[in-house]
């Protein structure tokens with residue numbers, strides 16, 4: 001665990017020593033805030049659901065773009081600059097490296113999400129706010145982000161080109177996001193499969209305010225599955 | 240009793256390569272390389288660019304897994320027990336890749352953290368190392384801003400953080416100016432008095448200046464393994480070149496001559512065979528060679544003693560036209 005934290009700390013300071021962290025956080029706060037408040041005034045109700053609920057144009061969609069941008073450099077840059085050789089010849093397990101990098105990315109997103117807590121606080125001053133669904137929504141959003149970041153880490157592990165890592169991660173995440181709406185256009189037999197596959201479906205469930213273990217298990221499986229594959233990919237030494 | 244003796248002998252072997260082989264797709268980068276390095280030795284890998292020096296080092300450090308064969312460090316199989324083996328090694332990869340976005344001090348603390356150099360010992364060790372590597376003036380600078388010489392020193396420092404038994408340094412002086420080369424060489428010599436060091440270079444004076452032993456690698460093969468003196472013929476041994484004509488098995492005849500230590504077959508002219516014979520220290524075997532040739536009905540075409548320099552040996556061993564096998 002100590003190695004995981006050492007790696008995570010290094011990556012996190014790399015994020016905050018460059019403009020990346022600030023750009024990500026400011027973009028997220030601004031665009032997500034605008035997306036949310038514009039719909040809020042439309043409904044005129046003290047409710048955070050529009051913030052969490054996935055739609056083709058919602059804060060969750062923003063994460064589909066930001067997560068690959070955050071993770072694209074994590075391993076690819078080490079391969080490009082050759083520092084991967086230092087990393088892999090230090091006494092660390094491959095999973096510790098992958099998990100440490102993932103944690104740093106997750107921490108960055110968590111900071112962004114934490115700052116959006118200003119929104120429910122604002123709303124609760126305007127009217128009665130039910131905090132249960134807000135907590136469930138944040139849990140859902142973090143799980144949702146974790147699975148996208150894990151996919152991003154995997155993509156960064158299999159190439160030394162950051163742009164390729166970004167594009168592949170964005171396409172995979174975008175597919176898992178939009179497939180939710182495609183379910184209306186496929187045979188009814190396939191529809192539940194599309195639904196279950198989709199990262200949006202489970203976030204939609206959680207945004208209703210109920211933390212269902214099936215949704216949690218879905219996100220955790222996706223996250224750990226992708227991280228496991230990334231560990232495998234890192235461990236394969238040009239064999 | 241015997242077991243104990245064996246294990247003591249074993250513990251003196253710091254590094255062992257057993258038939259290491261590495262294929263990159265269709266490129267055979269390292270081909271059946273075997274050697275041992277004893278504790279405390281300073282060994283130089285010498286060979287032209289693309290010879291397979293870096294690839295061999297990457298297999299020793301556990302960065303690459305060999306296509307065949309195994310590497311042992313301090314008695315541990317690097318493939319079977321990678322974490323334990325890696326704790327024994329300090330490694331400077333070729334051209335010193337470093338995290339450009341970190342400050343020097345921050346980077347060394349990060350390495351110390353993962354290398355488990357903790358508490359009271361950490362500060363002391365980092366201070367000692369920064370002093371030895373001459374980093375005190377740049378501790379607060381970003382690694383990305385450093386000159387090539389300073390980068391190389393940071394690379395050395397990170398390899399020394401955990402006070403490893405074994406240092407593996409891939410081209411530690413490449414790209415440095417002459418003054419920097421002298422400094423780094425002095426540092427390596429100093430390190431060599433307390434540690435086992437394997438360094439690689441494609442420059443001859445490098446190994447002459449720093450190493451107890453030279454392993455010459457060419458085309459992925461180990462072509463020579465000897466002390467600099469032996470390779471330069473400077474240990475009092477002489478090198479004799481002989482060309483003969485005849486049907487008798489010349490190689491084994493010369494190998495049997497008193498005072499000859501080993502025989503290398505060279506290409507030779509049409510109808511003749513050429514050999515390079517190295518004598519036992521202090522002997523001049525020319526008379527004995529002459530008699531052995533005559534006794535076996537071989538016609539001597541040429542017999543002369545050579546002054547060989549390491550440079551010449553290197554060139555001979557690493558160019559294929561001479562067809563050397565050592």
Ligand SMILES: Nc1ncnc2c1ncn2[C@@H]1O[C@H](COP(=O)(O)OP(=O)(O)O)[C@@H](O)[C@H]1O
Pocket residue numbers: 263266267268286287288289290291292293294295
């Ligand atoms: N990652 C790689 N992929 C393919 N071929 C490689 C790779 N690394 C090295 N090689 C090839 O392997 C051979 C040995 O290279 P290397 O070990 O770097 O030699 P040296 O360090 O002695 O210059 C060269 O022919 C080189 O082109």
Ligand SMILES: [Mg+2]
Pocket residue numbers: 289292293294333409
């Ligand atoms: Mg090399």
